[in-house]
Amino acid sequence: PAFIFYHRSSNGNISFLFILSNLIHSNTMFHINLYYSLILHVICLLLVSPSSAFVTKIIPRILPDGCSTRSFALLMFTGIVEEMGTVVSLEERDDIPLWDGTKGKGTELTVEAKVALEDAYLGCSISVNGVCLTATELSENKFKVGLAPETLRRTYLGTLQKGDAVNLERASEIGGRNSGHFVQGHVDGIGSVKDRWIDEDSLFYKIETSPEILRFIVPKGFIAVDGTSLTVCDVNAREGWFTFMLVEYTQKKIIIPAKMPGAKVNLEVDVLGKYSENALAALVPRLEALEAKVESLEKKLSSKEPEQ
Numbered sequence: 001p002a003f004i005f006y007h008r009s010s011n012g013n014i015s016f017l018f019i020l021s022n023l024i025h026s027n028t029m030f031h032i033n034l035y036y037s038l039i040l041h042v043i044c045l046l047l048v049s050p051s052s053a054f055v056t057k058i059i060p061r062i063l064p065d066g067c068s069t070r071s072f073a074l075l076m077f078t079g080i081v082e083e084m085g086t087v088v089s090l091e092e093r094d095d096i097p098l099w100d101g102t103k104g105k106g107t108e109l110t111v112e113a114k115v116a117l118e119d120a121y122l123g124c125s126i127s128v129n130g131v132c133l134t135a136t137e138l139s140e141n142k143f144k145v146g147l148a149p150e151t152l153r154r155t156y157l158g159t160l161q162k163g164d165a166v167n168l169e170r171a172s173e174i175g176g177r178n179s180g181h182f183v184q185g186h187v188d189g190i191g192s193v194k195d196r197w198i199d200e201d202s203l204f205y206k207i208e209t210s211p212e213i214l215r216f217i218v219p220k221g222f223i224a225v226d227g228t229s230l231t232v233c234d235v236n237a238r239e240g241w242f243t244f245m246l247v248e249y250t251q252k253k254i255i256i257p258a259k260m261p262g263a264k265v266n267l268e269v270d271v272l273g274k275y276s277e278n279a280l281a282a283l284v285p286r287l288e289a290l291e292a293k294v295e296s297l298e299k300k301l302s303s304k305e306p307e308q
Helices: 031-046 151-152 270-305
Strands: 001-006 012-019 057-062 068-076 083-097 103-112 125-128 132-139 142-147 165-169 187-200 203-208 222-225 228-236 241-246 265-269
Touching: 083 142, 125 142, 222 241, 265 270
Parallel strands: none
Antiparallel strands: 001 012, 057 068, 083 103, 083 165, 103 142, 125 132, 125 165, 132 142, 187 203, 187 265, 203 241, 222 228, 222 265, 228 241
């Protein structure tokens, strides 16, 4: 396995950094130090300058005259909902064309929208309640997307009904303005509304979720709830919940305020936390091995010290 990161310089050039997990041999101190230095460099980039160290969807950029270029546009979401669309239909189909010309079964969602269709094209990514989906059919005021079995398992999109409102956001290019945070549209799981209350003009929510998701949620950290970039207020890992609040402006722009206790929400934790854990998971065993080697060397040296 390998970590692959890129760094975007001030002039827009992108340089790639590849860090192979088997780059070094544990019996070479220089290589160990080099490996740790690279890992620490990546962690620092993730924590200090997220936009300078990231891996995401890469799409070739096309020039206005139709000539392709070797530059890249790296796209994801920001968690700033652009509009609320309306579910037109959710249906099971058994006539979906597959790659080999045969027909297959699948689930298709049709959504009525306006802003999300601006500059849309077949194959583009649209976030629906925080789920990155591929547009398979476009019309003047509607688009269709397919819901894969994994999507249906990880999210509650399979329970949507005709007339339901959904949060919509188009993919954005990294490097531009981002008023939210890096959102992939890869939902980690589902949460449930445990409580909600009003604090002056703010609306608070308490969400229950699994320990697997909760371990990545920290106070004042980011969380995407139904595709909305929000700041975590409090976390109670023992009782299995976290809270967030919606300011007055946001309340009118997203679907969450309509959700009462018991309702489901899609959750995506801050991906930087997952990348950092991955990097540290690779680092810790090597640190432990290094500490053991140092301890062994110290014992050997102490045993060879001349007696006074």
